[in-house]
Amino acid sequence: MMMSLCKQEKLIAQAIRTTNPVNNYTPWYSVAIACLVMTATPLTAISQDEQNDEKGNRSRQAIEEVTVTAQKIEQSIQDVPIAVSALSGDNMDALKIERGEELLRAVPNVNFSKSNFSTYNFSIRGVGTKAVSAATDPAVAVSFNNAPLIRNRLFEQEFFDVQRVEVLRGPQGTLYGRNATAGVVNMLPIMPEDEFASEIKAEIGSFNSKRTSGMFNLPLGETMALRLSGALTKRDGFDTNTYTGNDVNDRDLYSTRAIFEWEPSDTFSANFIWQHFEEDDKRSRTGKQLCSTDPGPSTIGDTELTEITSIFFSQGCLPASIYSDDAYNTPNGRGFAFVLVPQFIYLDTGEPVINYYGNPYGNAEQSRDLREIATSYDPVFRAENDLVQLNLEWEIGNSFTLFSQSTYAKDDYYSSQDYNRYISDPIFNDSAEFVPTPGGIYTDPQLGPSDGILAVDVSRSDNKQWSQEFRLQTSFDGPWNFSVGANYLDFKTQDDYFVFNNMFSLIAEYFYNGTRDPDTGLLVSEKCVDPEVGAGDMDCIYVDPNSLENIDEEGHNYFLSRNLVETSSWALFGEAYWQITEDVKLTTGLRYTDDRKRSTPVPSQLLLGTSFDSETGEIISGRRSGGLVHRGYPEGDQVTQEWQEYTGRAVLDWHTETPFTDDTMFYLSFAHGYKGGGTNPPRAKIDSTVVQYQPLEDSFEPEFVNAIEIGTKNVMLDGSLTFNANAFYYDYSDYQVSQIVDRISLNENFDAENMGLEFELAWQFTDSTRVDMNIGYLKTRIADGEKSIDVMNRTQGNEDWMLVRPSIQVPSNCIAPVDLVETIAASGNVLAIWSLCAGSALYGSFTPEIEGFARWDILYGVDPYNPLTDAPNGGRGFAADLSGNELPNAPRFTFNFGVEHVIPIEDWDLTLRADYYRQSESYARVYNTEYDRLKAWSNLNASVSLSNPNSELYMQLYVKNIFDDAPITDMFTNSDDSGLTTNVFTLEPRILGFSISKGF
Template sequence: MVEVTVTARRRTERAQEVPAPMSVVRGDDLKASLISQVQDLQQALPSTNAAFSQPRVSSVAVRGIGSNPANEGLEGSVGLVVDNVYQGRPGMLAIDLVDLEQVELLRGPQGTLFGKNTTAGVLNLTTRKPTFAPEHSIELSGGQRGYYQALASLSGPLSTTLAGRLSVSKTHDDGWLRNRHDGRRYNSVDREGIRGQLLYRPDASFDLRLIADYHREDDTQGTLVPYGFGPAAPGKLDWQAAAAAALGLPAGSRPIDTDPRSHQVDFDSAQRMTAYLGGVSAEANWRLASGFQVTSVTASRFWTFRPRNDNDLTPAPGLTDGGFSVKHRQFSQELRLASPSGGRFDYVLGAYYYHQNIGDDFTTAMGPKADILVLNNTAGLGIVDNTFGRSHGQGTTDSYALFGQGNWHVNDRLDVTVGLRGTHESKDGRVYREALAGGRALSTYPAAARAVVAATRGAIGGAYDSGDLHVSGNAPSGLATASYKVTPALLAYATLSHGEKSGGISISGVGSAPTLGAQSLKIEPEKADNLELGVKSGWWNNRLLVNVNYFRTRIQDYQTNAFVQGPVTKVLILTNAGDVQSDGVEFDVKARPARGLSLTFTGSYNDAHYTRFADAPAAAELAATGATRADLAGRPVVGAPKWILNPGGRYEWRLGDDVRQYLIANFAWRSRAEGYIDNSRFARIGAYGLLNVATGWRFGAGDRQWDVSLWARNALDRRYFLAAQASQLTGGGGYSAAAGAPRTVGATGRLEF
């Protein structure tokens, strides 16, 4: 078995000797498993759910915690870290996973050592460093639907003390959703990126790693499909009836395709998104003669997102455009001191600073049928027909932290680890909305209707300014672990930990503030208490590794957002969704039973449910009774399947002296899960299993090797869905969903030299 090392405790250690629930996947294994995007990582990691439709509407959840839709005032429950740099928005990982060394998933609160506080875990990605020996590769792939991908990586010495690495990528897919309205394909992919690195190492006591990267995406990713058709609220038209009325079709017509597995949409406006991200970082390490190591990580990053969306998902001109354009900037500085290893006590101490500046602009453009589709109003007044609205949000965050974690090696078998982090965060924000513009002039309405028209327009899009808002507070995080080596190859451990995610200010639209006041834009911190009991074991000279752990996590004031019914239309609010409890078992098994054969099996059972959620949004079936709120206590948390099972295997054998063939198969299965926060049965995501298979041949030896493979992603062509969201149409009872990609068959050629 290949020995895997990790930096989970900010020093290099064997993964099997770290008393913590974690999964590690090497970059080469991800590539062999046909995993090239963050949303696909759930196919290799236990207790993980990645809900990605487009970069802004994305999230990563661990143990059912963190399946939160987009809000610029909301931080992820799972920390996303790339090369020791915390990524402030989930969309900053909506890129091709190129030139990865490995991925580490740490489960449970990880605030004591990793950047910003987290309540559910950390996804830690490490890219390959520059090398002082030449190391080059070129890879070309092609497949169905015009799919192609080109990857290249060049690494080597620039002098005796300086090495460089350059990685580039380009990915294209024509798309696989067909629009019946104009015949175009959607959910296309068009991404490209470049990453350059320099490694300066004058001697063994110092090294400096400089990284600069830039990525661009311009495509139709994020196109949703009509998914669930629930009943309408009393006195309202359901989604189908509203669309039929807007199109002038007879009552009872069903103009929207009711089979989401047909991969068809029908809308009349454009769908597109662009995203730009990148940044620079510098990591310096000083290894002192005393054995101490000082590490400094300085980074600046940016992320820009611009969408265009037909938000009614019908061929009628209702919500012809709408979405949030976002500009995010961040700066972080981390300084760590690690003591020498090998003694009775070792420790890591550090300080961390993070600054974020983020702004968004929300645009709503309504067409000549907006009264029917948006307001559910067939009176013909044209209250919001052909109107245009815009709101703006701005927020800043300053986070300061001191942290430390120590390991007391009581004897050769027993270790005790204690960690503590103190964080102070200060946030400022403001939202304001311009008055609804355009449409029919008020003076042209009959006198008796003017008051109704003016009041409705004011409730939907009246001018509003929250003024300056501020939240601040101190958040402690802590960890205590006892581990015992029962045998040299069997480690048992128990952990108690506490993590907090800071409160925030919703800057994504004005939400309910015009009616409930500006203070309703604030949310409380999310707090987690966690218990872990686990074992890590190696058998048969480490040809079999078996890691199993039990966990119980309790979350107080779980943060999320949802569409709720406002005075006239649905509004998006940021809220604390009561309390959550997550209980389960996770396992990670790796085996090499015979020469050339390797097997893996990861999985989890997780019961994640709300223990208190008395003011939840009402599902369509409940709203049909007239209710506007629901009590979800005891119900499952959105996006949290009870079972996740990921078996896989690879077999390689020689065909000749310089030719080897391999077979790879990986299967990822997850049970059904709630698709939207209101737990509607019309938004539920069904169970599904995905099979990826490949066969290939490696030619050559030494410094030049070829690899040619044939592969199939989602080989069984399973039609599956990642997450759902409620329709924005008043009273409509409908849900849309992000569909997973269908079967893709292709070939890849790779040259290493």
């Protein structure tokens, strides 16, 4: 029997391995561990002497009752008519769930992915936060001790000293109403107790991992207590930078918490919580960058393209599967405007400042290993979070309780990494003129010396939040009770995203007319403020001379997207509970929310400068760049948006007895949810007579959802088995989704519908054996008639139009008529090609309305043409039909299965556990193309624990990600002017660890 079971597990392991898109080899010892742990359970259970009750049935231990605060009162999870999952601290230790991203392994229809910037997407039932701009709010409300935190460290911070984590699925229209259109994740810490206690835990593991955590609980007299806890993690990197030879993606973080509780009487209590988190390491914000190179066309119609003209029609990367071998190539960088422009900056010798006419990334070779990158710049990651909370509770008489919760949170975040994550070829000439490149080395003020293209980005965020809630709750003996309250939230954020590129600095320095210190080689003065110098045809563009760590944030030689958003929100809410009969209860809730968002636009200024009027000496807009200022980032007028919305829910639940259950509850609920809208980030403020941008929406709409759910919760077999199931349907209006357009996170709205099923089972099979399982089924559908422009496929197969790359001042690709493009391409005039996307006089015009520059329509004998008026969607392209497509990050199936078996050995308990998770394929974007497809993936973990309850000693040996899988869990498409490369995300590698803890 053992051999047959182990053989079965080998087949399971083989099936898991064959579905892994990256690895196709499984070490023998991984299979052995899986076989050992997963087969030990049934064999041991069968071999034990069965203990029978008086009726001859096998005895079972009842599953411990789980208490939750999903309705802000303590209730058994089986009595709450909400789809909610709860994990205690011990549960998470057993499952090795250490951070928020790993909750998907224990909750049905949950998905998690990191985003490209400072946030993440935690989605429930297909609804999450696919909008990434600063003005958006999370659809899943992440709360600490019932207080929602708009910005938090759910991805980075590790759980410690946790009472439980609750995950509420579905819109929470009343008590957690603001923005919780998808659900709530609520983490509750362990509060001080009235007895002395302490615990210390130490852990070592793979990648030189070291973890320590502990707590100290101290009673202070009869009315006060103090609980101190903390955790620290250090680990070497599990990714390799093959260029520098350094490991990256390491961990160096710690958390501390102090809780002081005071209960001077039976009717009043108070507690004060302070928590601090800090991280400083080389964590990579994103994973590898993939690209299927787009070589560009060789002909247009009957016209053969030259080597130089073909690059103007390559978008950099093709929309091919990210699982193909070609996906590990690099973009066709020849067509990048910042590569082409320096080729027109000539030295006195007649040579250009760069000597490279090929693809600067053409010789870069990417490893097929998702855990290997090649970059000259190792990532930098810093995060710091502080939270202070004061909770007061008064019992007024025998039937009323008044609650007050005050919370302040501050969150700072900084992440820097190589923008491309592959190495450029050497490209610079040896020169000391204009822009000095001695020995073929250009020294960038921020990035330092390099012989090739070097680009680095910085994502930085500074957030402050204050919230206050008052709530009055009743406990009448009669059939009626209620809970009413009011809350206020004030949130301020500044999100900055920088892109530094030495080619930007080189171009800016050429126009800047600065001087360099002969010893340091750095720019030290600015001459373009002198009208006698700057009155020519070249614009003045300020170059920040400071190092990366000390920038003055006024340079136009780098890209800066600054987002300043303030949110103030207040709400009145209430729920009424009517116990219609002993077994039937009706819950109704209503919430009124008043949201106000104030966004201060700060336009970007990359390579924008000004000129001087040659006659008056006054500063005028840039003749070539179109800039209105040559230095700094002036703020625009503040934009205020307001929404006043009603949300709520109604739930009918019925407790009954059936012949096959000990306790059964059925419930039917309706909920209406809302999440605020916002403004899209501003683009560059530019002189429209020189450069014009494609039309984009300035704002996006709020989200709304109507949800119907029917469910049942059951306790069976004398409490040893719980089985919960539900079915739901969502009607969604204006779901918010982002994509990068014109160097901003453009937020769009789509109507959709979601429907699905969820099953959760916990079975204490014997006193020693437990099985946990949950299954989620989800079907999402974008509504008929919804459309969006896919930046990866702007023509949508229309053969009369084709893609054209833009000039350096126009961030996005455009489309133009094939006949017109063929005529211009045949001339070989690259300036005329660039003007196809500009719709302006920057490089010449096709329209009679714009004066002062060449008229290409007259020169080439074509009809006047302006992409803003004569091309679909202002030149952006043809919209893709999204009707019937699935929502992003919404796998059709999720499956969790865990088995645990305890073997008593005198005073010790030996616990064997294995957990398996799988999700089916999904899509990363709304377009549902082959490029968007994410393959199904699995994850298997196992542990062996030894504990002595009498001495409070606990030891555990565990393996996470046994088969060392590296699936692509999500991806993010970069901007047009970056070549539409793709940042991908994956799991942590296999980690073997050992921990020991001792309580006192």
